[in-house]
Structure formats: structure tokens, C-alpha cells
Amino acid sequence: MKKEKLILLTVMFSLTLGVSQLFAQQLNSLRGSTPLDEANKSPAVQKVQNDREPIERDYVQQPPLIPHKIQGYKINKKFNKCLTCHSWSNYKDSGATKISQTHFSDRENHVLANIAPRRYFCTQCHVPQVTSNPLVENTFQPIKTIKHQ
Ligand code: HEC
Ligand code: HEC
Known part of the structure; x- marks a missing residue:
């Protein structure tokens, strides 16, 4: 390999390393500030909420929360x-909301059986x-038209 090419590669490599280190320092993920090469403390297992009434939606296209x-x-x-429970043939017996019609269309909008x-x-x-x-x-606020008064 030519000397100039080697120098160029070394400079490029150091630059990439520098930039990635910069990002690594700025990112504060769920791992907190634990460095990537160390194992972080696993977060406490949270308790899933008890069964309750349907949860209000925050925007029109939101998949409703379970x-x-x-x-x-x-x-x-x-x-x-x-x-x-949620299919059209079972929802009445189970008292669940039926899956909406959108769930029957493929990405070309063909309606399937x-x-x-x-x-x-x-x-x-x-x-x-x-x-x-x-x-x-x-600080997200739902639009007024879907907000339950
Ligand atoms: C790709 C995302 C996606 C997947 C996968 C998906 N849903 Fe949905 N679901 C949505 C969205 C978005 C809505 C709200 C808008 C709508 O009805 O399409 C919704 C709405 C619903 C509703 C409310 C219907 C209503 O009339 O208000 C039910 C119930 C539901 N889904 C159940 C399911 C079940 C059960 C499955 C699996 C068999 C499923 N969904 C898979 C995105 C999804
Ligand atoms: C044993 C029956 C049963 C099963 C199985 C079940 N559900 Fe449900 N689900 C219900 C009932 C009943 C409700 C409605 C509660 C109400 O209206 O008070 C509901 C509500 C929901 C809603 C809220 C709909 C809305 O309009 O807000 C979603 C979303 C949902 N279920 C998704 C799921 C998904 C995803 C699964 C599978 C991982 C699932 N459910 C499995 C019975 C069931």
C-alpha cells in the first residue's frame, strides 16, 4: 500500500472513532450512563396494570393500548x-372490541377475507x-376533536 493511502486511511479511521465516541457520550439511553462495554443493572420488572376499561386514545391513528x-x-x-376474543366471529361472545376493518387490508388496500x-x-x-x-x-396534547370532554 502506498504511504499516502495509508495516512489517509489512518486519518479517516481516527475521525470515525472520534465522531462515534462523541455520539456515545451524548446518547443517554435506557442503559443510563453505563458504558457500552459494561453490563448495566437490569431495570426492575414493572407490574402490568389490572384489567380495566378501554384507555382513551391520544390521536386518531393511535393503535389503542391494551x-x-x-x-x-x-x-x-x-x-x-x-x-x-377480538375476531369478528368471536367478539360478541367475549365482549371484546372487534378488530377494525383496516386490519383486513393489505398494503395495496386490497380487502382480504x-x-x-x-x-x-x-x-x-x-x-x-x-x-x-x-x-x-x-407535553403532548390530543387534538380537541377526539378529546373526551
Ligand atoms: C400495524 C399495526 C397494527 C397491528 C399489527 C394490529 N393493529 Fe389493531 N389497530 C391498529 C391501529 C392503528 C388501530 C386504530 C385505527 C384503526 O382502527 O385502524 C387499531 C385498532 C384496533 C382495535 C380497535 C378497533 C375499534 O373499532 O376501535 C382493536 C380491538 C385492535 N386493533 C385489535 C388488534 C388485534 C387483536 C390485532 C392482532 C390480531 C391487531 N389489532 C393488530 C394497529 C394495529
Ligand atoms: C379472553 C378474551 C381476550 C383476549 C384473549 C384478548 N383480549 Fe383484548 N380485550 C378483551 C376485552 C373484553 C376488551 C374490552 C374491555 C372493555 O371494553 O371493557 C379488550 C380490549 C382490548 C383493546 C382495547 C380496544 C379499545 O377500543 O380501546 C385492545 C387494543 C386489545 N384488547 C388488544 C388485545 C391483544 C393485542 C390481545 C392479544 C395479545 C388481546 N387483546 C387478547 C378481551 C380479550
């Missing part, structure tokens, strides 16, 4: 526990809630 426990609810290729694969893994979008302090301050 107002009940889901521990042990399996979702795999053959079986989806959520659909045993069954739940669209992109909506099959419910917990990608719907999450249960724990009682804990917010990690960061949030």
Missing part, C-alpha cells in the same frame, strides 16, 4: 390468542401498560 393483561397469550403461525398478515402480530402495535414514571417529560 387495557388488560396478556401474559401467556400466544401468537404464532398456527394460533393467535388475541383473535379468540381474513386478517392481513401485516396486522397478524398484534403486539407489534398494541401494548399493555405498566404503572411507572415517565422516562422523559412529555
